[in-house]
Each structure stands twice: as C-alpha cells, then as structure tokens.
Amino acid sequence: MARIILVTGGSRSGKSDYAESLARAGAGERYYLATCPPCQEGDPEMQARIAIHQQRRSGHGWQTVEEPVAIARVLGALPPDASVLIDCLTLWISNLLYAHQAGALDERQMAAMAEEVLAVAGGRDGQVVMVTGEVGCGLVPELELARRYRDLVGGCNQVMAAAADQVVHVVCGIPHVIKG
Numbered sequence: 001m002a003r004i005i006l007v008t009g010g011s012r013s014g015k016s017d018y019a020e021s022l023a024r025a026g027a028g029e030r031y032y033l034a035t036c037p038p039c040q041e042g043d044p045e046m047q048a049r050i051a052i053h054q055q056r057r058s059g060h061g062w063q064t065v066e067e068p069v070a071i072a073r074v075l076g077a078l079p080p081d082a083s084v085l086i087d088c089l090t091l092w093i094s095n096l097l098y099a100h101q102a103g104a105l106d107e108r109q110m111a112a113m114a115e116e117v118l119a120v121a122g123g124r125d126g127q128v129v130m131v132t133g134e135v136g137c138g139l140v141p142e143l144e145l146a147r148r149y150r151d152l153v154g155g156c157n158q159v160m161a162a163a164a165d166q167v168v169h170v171v172c173g174i175p176h177v178i179k180g
Contacts, residue, residue: 014173026083026127
C-alpha cells in the first residue's frame with residue numbers, strides 16, 4: 001500500500017521544492033506527473049517557470065509525464081512501485097474547470113474525482129506525493145468563477161488531507177507537519 005503525502009502552502013512557499021525532496025527519497029523509479037497544460041507560445045513567463053522546474057529535476061532520475069486532466073488514469077498506468085510526485089492539484093482543478101465549461105463542475109463531482117485519484121494512489125506500492133496550493137487564507141474573491149475555484153480547491157484539499165498518511169504545510173520554505 002502506498003504512502004500518500006499531501007504538501008500544501010501558499011504561492012512561492014517552497015512546497016514544490018519540499019515535495020520533490022520527499023519524492024526523491026522514495027524507493028524505485030521517480031515520476032513527475034505535471035498537471036500544467038502545454039504553454040501557449042504567447043506566455044514566455046510560464047515557459048520560464050516550467051523550465052526552472054525541469055532544470056531542478058534534471059540529473060535526479062525523474063521521468064516527466066504531462067497530463068492536465070486525467071491524473072488518476074495516468075497514475076494507474078505508471079509502474080506500481082515507482083515514487084510519484086503530482087504537481088499540482090490546484091492546476092489540475094483549474095484545468096478541470098475549463099474542461100467542464102467553468103460552471104458545470106460542482107463540489108460533489110470534485111470530491112468524486114479526488115476520491116478516484118486517492119483510490120488509484122492507495123493501490124500502489126510506491127510513495128505518492130501531491131502538491132496543492134492553500135487558496136482559502138485570503139479575501140473572498142469578487143468573481144463567481146474565482147469563488148467556485150477557491151471552493152473546489154478547498155474541498156479537494158480536505159478530501160486529500162483526510163486520506164493522506166501525512167500532510168505538510170510549507171510556509172516561507174519551512175515545512176510544518178500537520179498530520180502524520
């Protein structure tokens with residue numbers, strides 16, 4: 001049975017760096033399941049961010065798999081004893097919102113998709129580390145779509161945290177274990 005670790009934190013908190021260190025410590029092959037959709041040519045800043053993440057993993061034996069929506073399917077297709085890092089759930093949820101024409105994805109559906117990922121992760125032998133953003137600590141968003149996104153992320157994070165063996169909140173690059 002896989003060890004499931006959820007790493008959360010705010011923007012630029014150091015959560016991805018910390019999650020990568022956890023996944024590198026896992027046994028077996030290393031897979032990085034990237035949820036960022038392929039960048040448009042008109043977004044050089046995002047292309048640079050992706051390049052930094054790729055460079056950081058270079059030389060550490062990572063195999064990258066890019067999948068913006070069907071992460072449960074891809075996770076199930078990876079070698080069962082591999083260590084997998086899913087980075088990140090907040091982008092996955094954004095991608096799901098767009099795939100469901102923004103208004104058609106509700107919290108019940110989101111929870112079911114999170115449970116599907118957890119069922120696949122729990123059936124693995126290798127460690128699964130998931131990165132997610134903590135988006136509920138700020139102001140209530142003005143736009144309805146932004147509030148829906150915040151609610152979907154918060155609900156998904158609660159489902160994942162409840163099932164995870166360990167939950168770590170990263171603040172200012174410092175990890176704080178809040179479960180496990």
